[in-house]
Amino acid sequence: MTLSLAIIIITCLISITTFNRPDKMDELSMWPYMVKEKKQFYRFFTSGLVHADYMHLGFNMLTLYFFGRYIESAFLQLFDSKLYYLGFYLLALVISDIPTYFKYKNDYNYRTIGASGAVSAVVFAFILFNPWQRIGVFFIPMPAIVYGFIYLGYTIYMARRGQGSGINHDAHLWGALFGITFPLIFEPRIGPYFLDQLLHHYR
Template sequence: MITVSIIVLTCLVSVTSFNHAQRIDDLSMWPYMIKEKKQFYRFVTGGFVHADFMHLGFNMLSLFFFGSFIEEVFLQIFQSKLYYPLFYLLALIMSSIPTYLKHQNNYGYRAIGASGAVSAVVFAAILFNPWARIYVFVIPMPAVLYGILYLVGTFYMARRDMGDGINHDAHLWGALFGLICPLIFEPKIGPYFLDQLLHGYR
């Protein structure tokens, strides 16, 4: 299972990087170094390091629950095991591009974590099952409502620049990528989503 492989690799890299500031610097999404040193690999490697177990655990649990589902859906639709890992890789890159453009001249700015790609996976899953029941801090809600609240909250915090060390821009752009990318490759998903949204509630 590709999702499990991504989780295992991310956990190995992250855990072995805890308390190793130099290794985190070497792998982090560091816009200034991308611009000045052409270290484009950082668009990807930044998604495999995390700040601590809580940061890592939240992302990997979300990826496990939503990723396993969307991996199977993509396999059925596109008849290829390559689409899902390519989707995840592109989500890492695309969700970080706005951050790069915003902070490319800021030497002190760095970002780590898979949140952008995980957001893409979560919102891609919403396309196929918007009324799936999920639990947010033990509160049950449909996935589509969670998605709306997530986008509104993330957009607000991104614009406010909360200074909390979390790359809210990556969350936002990852979510939008997760909604748009599947529709580009298979436009029929759009009508299916609308049908599920209007008639799929149980």
């Protein structure tokens, strides 16, 4: 079994069991105030195991299924260990929520859930390896790099508008940036490879 599939199964099991249990969802959510007051740092990880509903869960896990398999395989070839992919995913959960923590640590009412930050990291790592790979975005085919620019633009715009939608766009943005920087830090040769793919391998 791949690590991606194991993460998907665990996330689905925990998410589904908390759908109708708001108390349990609160216990696992990213609640910056509780992290600050009660030192509940585990929330950086557990918030990625719970989702609002089946649509929220399905979108994240389907995305992870399609993109995670490739990144897991690529990391295994590069680093000869599955631990890099696991560390990548877990760090993405934490780092994508750090700005949210500092922004809302004094707000008792704010909390957020979902694996979107880590999933964004996986998607953008994929773009780093395959910028011109055509992917389906709501059934519209487009190169991955084009989707990346659209996604970042939308995320930055929505993050500046605030959190009225209930979606943590800050986590999406920082997860995406982490997905690009993590592979480059551990294997700088990916940078020239990305540029070669970008300039000479348009499909």
